[in-house]
Amino acid sequence: MASTSAPSTSPALEEPRRPAEGLQKKRKADKSQWEKVVAKKRRDSGLEYVRLATKKVVAARKVGEPCECPKACFTMLGDCTVQEIFSGYWKMADSNAQSAYLSKAVISREVSDPRVGPNSRRKVTFEYAVYVDNTRTVVCKKAFLSIHSISERRVSYALKRMGETGVPPVDRRGKTAAPHNKAPDDVMQLVHDHIMSLPACTSYYSRAKSQYRVYLPPGYSHKRFSQPYLVG
Ligand SMILES: [Zn+2]
Numbered sequence: 001m002a003s004t005s006a007p008s009t010s011p012a013l014e015e016p017r018r019p020a021e022g023l024q025k026k027r028k029a030d031k032s033q034w035e036k037v038v039a040k041k042r043r044d045s046g047l048e049y050v051r052l053a054t055k056k057v058v059a060a061r062k063v064g065e066p067c068e069c070p071k072a073c074f075t076m077l078g079d080c081t082v083q084e085i086f087s088g089y090w091k092m093a094d095s096n097a098q099s100a101y102l103s104k105a106v107i108s109r110e111v112s113d114p115r116v117g118p119n120s121r122r123k124v125t126f127e128y129a130v131y132v133d134n135t136r137t138v139v140c141k142k143a144f145l146s147i148h149s150i151s152e153r154r155v156s157y158a159l160k161r162m163g164e165t166g167v168p169p170v171d172r173r174g175k176t177a178a179p180h181n182k183a184p185d186d187v188m189q190l191v192h193d194h195i196m197s198l199p200a201c202t203s204y205y206s207r208a209k210s211q212y213r214v215y216l217p218p219g220y221s222h223k224r225f226s227q228p229y230l231v232g
Helices: 024-044 073-077 079-091 095-105 141-148 152-165 185-197 222-231
Strands: 049-051 056-058 106-111 123-132 135-139
Touching: 024 049, 073 079, 073 135, 073 141, 079 123, 079 141, 095 106, 095 123, 095 152, 106 152, 123 141, 135 141, 141 152
Parallel strands: none
Antiparallel strands: 049 056, 106 123, 123 135
């Protein structure tokens, strides 16, 4: 776990099957669509990707410079934990989920400034925190941004959208209309929450291949999987 880059292989990132050779007419459109999907997935996963508009290669994300604050946040957390938080963030591979995560990790507070009158613009401070073993640990802003390898703008975007709507912002980049067969977001969230609540095991044999792949314990059939969700 000493590596500083995100896992380079993930089943979710395998290239979608290319269209059949015979479909000459559709091939051009399919290819650009395919490139878009791959680029977005790679970008949301923190991997190197090609920005299609400019054809420029954007480097893979990696943990940034440690902070120099008195708390020495990186030392406090330890390199291994820093790396785990970084990997956990990017393995979400979904900018909406990442926004929801950021809006929970960063808390904004209005503070009254005694030097200015009550009618002046209220000041807002931000508290940045990471979760280690389910414990909220406050870190400085510099450490927070470095650990996740994100910009302050990315955090502001997540907070702004969450503040306006109370739900995770929907990433509209590159989208025209929602697919007709897409489940509503709240249903998707319920399903996600349910899946995350299931007991998960790692497999000794798969660890070398993908350390993040987890399995349902023996006896968890599809029926058993779906039942608690349907009644609850
Ligand atoms: Zn710090």
